[in-house]
Amino acid sequence: MSNDIDQSSDVVEESVDDSSIKFSDLGLSAEVLQAVNDQGYEAPSPIQEKSIPPLLEGRDLLGQAQTGTGKTAAFALPLLSLIDANQRQPQLLILAPTRELAIQVAEACQQYAKHIKGINILPIYGGQSYTIQLKQLKRGAQVIVGTPGRVMDHMRKGTLSLKDLRALVLDEADEMLRMGFIDDVKFVLEHSPPERQIALFSATMPREVKKVADQHLVDPVHIKIASKTVTGANISQRFWVVRGTHKLDAITRILESEETEGVIVFVRTKTATTELADKLSARGFSSEALNGDVPQANREKIVDKLRKGKIDILIATDVAARGLDVERISHVINFDVPHDTESYVHRIGRTGRAGRTGKAILFIAPREQRMLASIERATKQTITPMELPTVKDINESRVARFKNKLIAATSDEDLSLFTQIIAEMQHDQEIGVEQLAAAALFMAQGDTPLILDEKELKANRAFVQDSDSRGESRGDSRGSRPRESRFKGEDREYRGGGVDKPAPSIQPTALNKFPDLEMARYRLDVGRHAGVKPGNIVGAIANEAEIESQYIGEIEIMDDYSTVDLPADMPKGIFSILKKARVAGKPLNISIYKGETDGTEKDYSNHPKPKQYKPSKKSYNTKRDRGEGPKAKSDFALKKRKDRKKP
Numbered sequence: 001m002s003n004d005i006d007q008s009s010d011v012v013e014e015s016v017d018d019s020s021i022k023f024s025d026l027g028l029s030a031e032v033l034q035a036v037n038d039q040g041y042e043a044p045s046p047i048q049e050k051s052i053p054p055l056l057e058g059r060d061l062l063g064q065a066q067t068g069t070g071k072t073a074a075f076a077l078p079l080l081s082l083i084d085a086n087q088r089q090p091q092l093l094i095l096a097p098t099r100e101l102a103i104q105v106a107e108a109c110q111q112y113a114k115h116i117k118g119i120n121i122l123p124i125y126g127g128q129s130y131t132i133q134l135k136q137l138k139r140g141a142q143v144i145v146g147t148p149g150r151v152m153d154h155m156r157k158g159t160l161s162l163k164d165l166r167a168l169v170l171d172e173a174d175e176m177l178r179m180g181f182i183d184d185v186k187f188v189l190e191h192s193p194p195e196r197q198i199a200l201f202s203a204t205m206p207r208e209v210k211k212v213a214d215q216h217l218v219d220p221v222h223i224k225i226a227s228k229t230v231t232g233a234n235i236s237q238r239f240w241v242v243r244g245t246h247k248l249d250a251i252t253r254i255l256e257s258e259e260t261e262g263v264i265v266f267v268r269t270k271t272a273t274t275e276l277a278d279k280l281s282a283r284g285f286s287s288e289a290l291n292g293d294v295p296q297a298n299r300e301k302i303v304d305k306l307r308k309g310k311i312d313i314l315i316a317t318d319v320a321a322r323g324l325d326v327e328r329i330s331h332v333i334n335f336d337v338p339h340d341t342e343s344y345v346h347r348i349g350r351t352g353r354a355g356r357t358g359k360a361i362l363f364i365a366p367r368e369q370r371m372l373a374s375i376e377r378a379t380k381q382t383i384t385p386m387e388l389p390t391v392k393d394i395n396e397s398r399v400a401r402f403k404n405k406l407i408a409a410t411s412d413e414d415l416s417l418f419t420q421i422i423a424e425m426q427h428d429q430e431i432g433v434e435q436l437a438a439a440a441l442f443m444a445q446g447d448t449p450l451i452l453d454e455k456e457l458k459a460n461r462a463f464v465q466d467s468d469s470r471g472e473s474r475g476d477s478r479g480s481r482p483r484e485s486r487f488k489g490e491d492r493e494y495r496g497g498g499v500d501k502p503a504p505s506i507q508p509t510a511l512n513k514f515p516d517l518e519m520a521r522y523r524l525d526v527g528r529h530a531g532v533k534p535g536n537i538v539g540a541i542a543n544e545a546e547i548e549s550q551y552i553g554e555i556e557i558m559d560d561y562s563t564v565d566l567p568a569d570m571p572k573g574i575f576s577i578l579k580k581a582r583v584a585g586k587p588l589n590i591s592i593y594k595g596e597t598d599g600t601e602k603d604y605s606n607h608p609k610p611k612q613y614k615p616s617k618k619s620y621n622t623k624r625d626r627g628e629g630p631k632a633k634s635d636f637a638l639k640k641r642k643d644r645k646k647p
């Protein structure tokens with residue numbers, strides 16, 4: 001599979017833009033522009049700057065971009081600007097590979113279209129009841145955001161008509177291919193008006209996606225985010241996976257325990273700069289916001305304060321921190337992921353100035369994992385995973401800082417008045433020096449207790465408000481679901497889009513460092529004779545049971561049944577959904593795989609490792625293929641595979 005789009009002459013190679021193009025320069029409708037302002041976006045991201053004008057002109061577009069680049073707004077803002085809200089028929093259809101993404105994109109569209117009167121945006125996905133969807137479709141919606149299978153179902157039933165469709169977006173086309181939706185996508189393409197505009201976005205450009213583009217896009221604009229930058233070796237880089245713990249909590253712990261001087265924290269929106277600055281100030285860190293709304297004179301004052309150590313933390317947007325040169329910046333914290341690798345390089349280049357060493361920390365949600373891999377490739381450096389400091393770490397560094405302050409005071413300050421007071425008290429009150437010193441330290445700690453206890457930390461966390469960036473709230477809303485953290489955070493795998501063959505190996509990335517998951521093998525009641533392909537199974541499981549595709553492991557198709565590796569401790573509800581879910585017209589009727597004893601398959605009942613093992617997909621597809629990983633595990637995986645071959 002190639003990761004590169006054709007380098008033809010009309011490819012627009014993107015880079016961080018210094019020309020300060022504004023959203024208002026791009027020709028968006030007044031309503032959409034107002035919504036963008038409400039979002040607090042300061043400037044268009046590179047992909048937005050390049051996509052919005054041609055999409056507004058009605059041109060087709062082929063964009064190689066991943067999550068985090070701002071691609072949703074890149075297509076939604078112009079295409080929503082072109083909607084005629086007086087007409088109730090679907091005019092814009094956005095296809096996304098998973099219900100989760102469909103919901104997210106629909107939510108984003110809702111935000112961007114909130115000032116367009118009479119507009120209705122409808123998400124349609126597998127797993128939701130047809131009755132609800134039918135009712136909503138009858139009411140009419142100008143914008144449909146859906147998963148390919150369910151959209152196709154409605155088209156076939158005649159409950160969704162695309163006769164007035166003017167634009168079609170294929171979001172994460174490579175992922176739709178991976179999940180076996182290519183035929184459904186082709187169906188939609190072939191059953192929509194031939195003159196409709198198409199925008200196809202894909203993180204990678206496998207042959208099949210290119211083929212769809214070649215067949216259906218007319219003279220498209222090509223847009224690609226280039227990744228060609230290298231960073232200085234004097235900056236150490238770490239990443240922390242946003243999972244469970246809140247980002248504000250995480251940054252607090254980091255600021256408490258790391259030896260920092262000046263710190264720049266990067267967020268995406270103007271609103272986030274001020275909110276985070278307020279929250280950190282409330283937690284006792286001297287911080288200020290720097291964004292494009294800050295007048296130049298003030299900006300200089302703020303930077304000067306940072307330079308002189310009057311403040312330690314600056315919360316900035318990319319635009320506002322451009323070219324900022326302050327030697328004492330020891331840390332750059334990417335609180336929100338950057339839109340592209342070059343922004344990342346610009347950001348972290350704010351530290352490690354004048355021959356010093358610097359530290360960069362990246363907060364990254366599992367969904368944004370591709371960006372992490374891109375950054376590693378672009379910077380040609382490894383970004384190492386980091387653990388959050390524990391309460392013990394925080395307390396140790398608090399005590400160390402306290403001691404250092406005391407030591408400094410003994411040499412730097414005139415203490416004669418205080419030594420005299422101690423002498424008097426010793427004499428008058430008969431209190432020992434040690435006790436007096438301890439009492440003085442107690443008073444010196446002020447309102448914030450020197451030692452943090454776990455309970456207090458938890459209590460703080462409960463009251464923390466979310467930052468307004470959509471990326472973060474996405475992570476959090478998903479994180480709040482029970483067990484959700486078990487269902488995210490692994491690298492995606494190619495499972496053969498509808499092709500019944502073993503998956504090829506994937507490239508090792510930093511994501512291989514994400515924790516492994518206990519997997520189990522399950523049996524499904526549908527097999528080759530029913531016409532099932534791996535992609536259908538992935539699609540059904542992902543969309544009906546809401547399991548992210550990266551948690552769906554090895555799939556094997558036998559004549560009358562199939563097996564699939566899924567997380568071992570799936571909630572009961574998910575299990576029963578999977579029992580009823582249908583593929584090729586038959587219920588999956590999922591059960592724990594116990595091996596087959598019907599004579600046509602080998603008997604696994606004496607297998608040394610029944611039911612559960614850890615983790616199947618990596619041993620099969622990555623580490624084993626690369627000859628890495630624990631030997632016993634790969635041998636086991638190999639053996640299983642061999643044994644399963646039909647006699």
Ligand code: AMP
Pocket residue numbers: 040041042043044045048066067068069070071072073268269469470471472
């Ligand atoms: P996406 O790549 O579409 O998943 O978007 C990633 C995140 O970037 C979302 O949280 C958006 O709200 C945010 N975003 C999109 N465009 C901009 C922009 N121009 N400035 C700041 N944030 C943006």
